[in-house]
Amino acid sequence: MHEIEETINDCDNCALFSQCVPATFDAENLYRFSKIVKTNEKRAYNTDLFQQGSSAQYLYVVKSGGFKSHSSLATGSLRIHEFFLPGELIGLDSMAGGVALTTATAVEDSLVCRIDYVQLAGLRREFPLLSDLAVKMYGQALAASQVILECLSKPSAASRVACFILIILQRSEPLDGKPNGVYLNMPIKDIANHLGLAGETVSRAFAKLVSWGYITRNRRHIHILDAEGLQLCASNTEL
Amino acid sequence: MHEIEETINDCDNCALFSQCVPATFDAENLYRFSKIVKTNEKRAYNTDLFQQGSSAQYLYVVKSGGFKSHSSLATGSLRIHEFFLPGELIGLDSMAGGVALTTATAVEDSLVCRIDYVQLAGLRREFPLLSDLAVKMYGQALAASQVILECLSKPSAASRVACFILIILQRSEPLDGKPNGVYLNMPIKDIANHLGLAGETVSRAFAKLVSWGYITRNRRHIHILDAEGLQLCASNTEL
DNA sequence: CGATTCATTGAGCGGTATCAAGACGAGTGG
DNA sequence: CCACTCGTCTTGATACCGCTCAATGAATCG
Numbered sequence: 001m002h003e004i005e006e007t008i009n010d011c012d013n014c015a016l017f018s019q020c021v022p023a024t025f026d027a028e029n030l031y032r033f034s035k036i037v038k039t040n041e042k043r044a045y046n047t048d049l050f051q052q053g054s055s056a057q058y059l060y061v062v063k064s065g066g067f068k069s070h071s072s073l074a075t076g077s078l079r080i081h082e083f084f085l086p087g088e089l090i091g092l093d094s095m096a097g098g099v100a101l102t103t104a105t106a107v108e109d110s111l112v113c114r115i116d117y118v119q120l121a122g123l124r125r126e127f128p129l130l131s132d133l134a135v136k137m138y139g140q141a142l143a144a145s146q147v148i149l150e151c152l153s154k155p156s157a158a159s160r161v162a163c164f165i166l167i168i169l170q171r172s173e174p175l176d177g178k179p180n181g182v183y184l185n186m187p188i189k190d191i192a193n194h195l196g197l198a199g200e201t202v203s204r205a206f207a208k209l210v211s212w213g214y215i216t217r218n219r220r221h222i223h224i225l226d227a228e229g230l231q232l233c234a235s236n237t238e239l
Numbered sequence: 240m241h242e243i244e245e246t247i248n249d250c251d252n253c254a255l256f257s258q259c260v261p262a263t264f265d266a267e268n269l270y271r272f273s274k275i276v277k278t279n280e281k282r283a284y285n286t287d288l289f290q291q292g293s294s295a296q297y298l299y300v301v302k303s304g305g306f307k308s309h310s311s312l313a314t315g316s317l318r319i320h321e322f323f324l325p326g327e328l329i330g331l332d333s334m335a336g337g338v339a340l341t342t343a344t345a346v347e348d349s350l351v352c353r354i355d356y357v358q359l360a361g362l363r364r365e366f367p368l369l370s371d372l373a374v375k376m377y378g379q380a381l382a383a384s385q386v387i388l389e390c391l392s393k394p395s396a397a398s399r400v401a402c403f404i405l406i407i408l409q410r411s412e413p414l415d416g417k418p419n420g421v422y423l424n425m426p427i428k429d430i431a432n433h434l435g436l437a438g439e440t441v442s443r444a445f446a447k448l449v450s451w452g453y454i455t456r457n458r459r460h461i462h463i464l465d466a467e468g469l470q471l472c473a474s475n476t477e478l
Numbered sequence: 479c480g481a482t483t484c485a486t487t488g489a490g491c492g493g494t495a496t497c498a499a500g501a502c503g504a505g506t507g508g
Numbered sequence: 509c510c511a512c513t514c515g516t517c518t519t520g521a522t523a524c525c526g527c528t529c530a531a532t533g534a535a536t537c538g
Contacts, residue, residue: 071389073474077474079389079392081385081388081389082385092377092378092381093378093381093382093385094378095374095378096374096375096377096378096379097378097382101382101385102385121371121374124367124370125367125370128363128364131363131364131370131373132360134370134373134374134377135334135335135360135373135377136335138331138335138373138374138377138380138381139331139332139333139334139335139336140335141377141381142331142332142377142380142381142384143332143336143340145381145384145385145388146320146332146340146341146384148388149320149384149387149388149391150310150318150320152388152391152392152435153318153391153432153433153434153435154435155435155493155526155527156493156494157493157494187515187516187517188516188517188518189516189517193392194392195392196391196392196393196394197394197494197495198494198495198496199516199517199518200494200495200496200517200518200519201493201494201495203517203518203519204494204518204519207518207519219502219503219517235312235316394494394495394525395525395526396525396526426483426484426485427484427485427486428484428485436526436527437526437527437528438484438485438486439485439486439487439526439527439528440525440526440527442485442486442487443486443487443526446486446487458485458534458535
């Protein structure tokens, strides 16, 4: 058994610990894990975590701030694939291939924890528990992807935006204590791109949701007044 | 070492073997793997592989035919999440939670191979190689999901349909030798639902693609004439 | 052949993209 | 403190596109 003090990171002191990867580890696993994690790397607003096409070496955990993943097509058009909130993993999709499928950019000043792919794979072979955890993480990522997909398939702009708010709310709930507040740390334009809409349409959709009494809004701060109504609006194919 | 003849399935004789899960296994692993696979289960058109909310026990590989996964929301609206072609895995997303997140239904008479989750997890703990394979499979599933997401975020119906054709083409290419032909084994209405469009709109989009000379079409058989043009159309945000 | 399901085609309407102009906030320098 | 500027966001007008509804056409099966 090793002393916690020997660890080179502060996972055991991290506010996100209970939501993070090593939450289920025993002391031995936690120690081994701590050796392959570089915690609290700082990334400034608008800087890239990694770039599309470059060799992917690390899995990241968002500790604070936020990121977006996007890819540019040959035509020059840019599409935003995902947003990453504190506690979420970035780089799962590139772990197998070793090549980054997207570019990840900080939408605000952020802190990340960095895990080496190769060392993680080594640890995974030693600790079956870690293999199960990987399956769980991937399953969650797939489920999250399906939720976004469902959101994208809605025909109405208001439905998509309502759905998007609920998604972010649900994903940010475990960490911030505020059950009815969401802070959208990305520009409206990025949300619009992500949802396959024009920025102006998203703006109007927000205005509708406010006028209907479902939410109040102050710049990027959203407060949910009527979660059920929002849910109804999100699931409604019409409107 | 065990004799191949002892295996209870015919993985070693399967036409899909080179594209399938056990392709990278050595004889020992293949033998062990064969013990937990039930091959060639028959599923008739329109029957469910599993249902949303039920306990998920098996991972499936599509051997022939095809499936769609869909979920029904409280409002009664139904959304089709994914289509599964021969050689692809169904049930990855439900492996961790043990509850089926979607319902999977055969879109034509099909054959599947069934793998028990629990036994697979046991094998995964024994054979590190299998753990790596799981990561690879999940990575592919995530990547596929992102591709679909990109397709959904396109504003134009023609773009979405063109993108969808290319996706199916790319995914069916490794198995059928036909590099420029696609058979869409699902009704147009299902494609429309999946793409967030109306059935009529998809029909018109097909007509456009035909009139522009990108494809020819005979019912559900699609023949690609100009893959580059189709690609251009798919990636074009306008049009 | 009639019955059913699926696919196409047309007419009208509503919603979203587009373009343009204006409002608001934050940061800067006088 | 105020003018200036830049980026982000909002608001308005118009054209286009896809949704809806309804009717027709095509294919499969009993």
